[in-house]
Amino acid sequence: MGEYRADPDAVEATLMTSRALLGVVARSIADVLHDVTLPQFRVLVVLSTVGRLRIGALADRMNSNPSTFSRTIDRMVSHGWVDRTNSTDSRREVLIEVTAKGRALVEHVTDLRRREIAEILGRLSPDEQRGISQALGVFARAAGEAPSRDLLTLGL
Template sequence: MDVLTAADARAADATLAASRALLGVVARSVVATLDVVSLPQFRVLVVLSSAGPTRMGTVAERMGVIPSTFSRFIDRMVAGGWVERAASPDSRREVLLELTASGRRLVDDVTEHRRADISAILSTMTPDQQSSLQHALQAFADAAGEPQAADLLTLGL
């Protein structure tokens, strides 16, 4: 390992350590929902929230489970009132999955919770700090590119 790589590793460590607080915010927002839905269930809500009504098989595939498992998994979510099965306009053998009002509200609440937490923290920083944070994070997000949806999905994010 040459000098540059070692320095890189230190910088990466420092960045990860500093980012822990940010991760804490996200974790808290999700953890708050775990009383009402499990993490896998929340993942489904997130998928439907971003993709809109989606075929059973498609969501099952995204979740990485086989359709039979998924069907009964969805039974529970329907019973809980988070999602609904709906007829597909394309084909009568397809079943679309969509969020109920409760399901949508849950996802929105998590996002809102997260944003409020972040705002609260930002409000204790000076305008200068806020501005430089904004630019630095923007650069980071650009450098990172879009995260793989499948990866985020695993953690329900």
């Protein structure tokens, strides 16, 4: 695929769309921020996505200091969102895994996002929805896969 000059109208429309989608993300996470902090939610998203991790590897993914991060995990364990276990390979290695309660929190936020997006799309005709689907697919392919570190900033 060649390189073309971006149409300024397409750039502005994409910026407007990104702001609208960020609004959807913000509203979905706002529903749970009275229970969980954004950094804690980011941990739940990572563990729900990749599964059990060593605490050091998880702290690294979160760009956190391991000693400070351990206190975050302590609070999450006390809320029942994650479990902490010793590795069967090494007693010194601590593993962190999301619990059903933690996974349910992530699924709740994802469901809120999905429902709001469906509601927005429901305001469009079937032809407009197909056009949106095609255009967003093209955009996603051109943008490529976002690094997980970028997505974690927003708890995605």
